[in-house]
Amino acid sequence: MKQNIGNLLALYPTPAVIIGATVDGKPSWTLVAHIGIVAHDRLLVSLHASHYINEGIKESGRLSVNIVTEEFLPQADYCGIVSGNKMDKSGVFSLATGDGGTPMVGESPLTMECRVEDVYECNGFENFVCSVCHTYADDSVLGVDGKPDYARLRPVLFEMPTYRYLRTGDVIGHCTDAGRKYKENLAE
Known part of the structure; x- marks a missing residue:
């Protein structure tokens, strides 16, 4: 029997990503797991309004979404516990730059360079609705069809x-x- 456990948001797990943006002329990074798909070419990144990186995102209208893998999880986790207001995180990762000039994590094998289309504020969070401009992938994570292979x-x-x-x-x-298969079994 199911029990009511309150109004718990129970859609986890979600991918851990590093968000990259330029703030005061330097790349900055923050770890985020509040990310989601809102259309086939749109995603949403939800950041508390107090995050240092938000001002850079709003100023440039761009951000990168860098998929985190175990190989650089310690650096990614560090970016989630240290504020850009207090520490310069620009050198944590090797810098790659997207065609639109957006800073990207060199260590990430899959990165989406995004343009901010809208910002929706809710309960102290700034929710950036973004279109995906470019997706960059290492050959090592592509399948034979040229698409990302998540395995x-x-x-x-x-x-x-x-x-x-x-x-x-x-x-x-x-x-x-x-x-x-289920449908076939129903027909029998």
């Missing part, structure tokens, strides 16, 4: 309310296969 990429996931990082799991099937 190769193995992004780190963040889970709340326990504040833990998780590894991505194994492939368990192809989208629609299980539904088609």
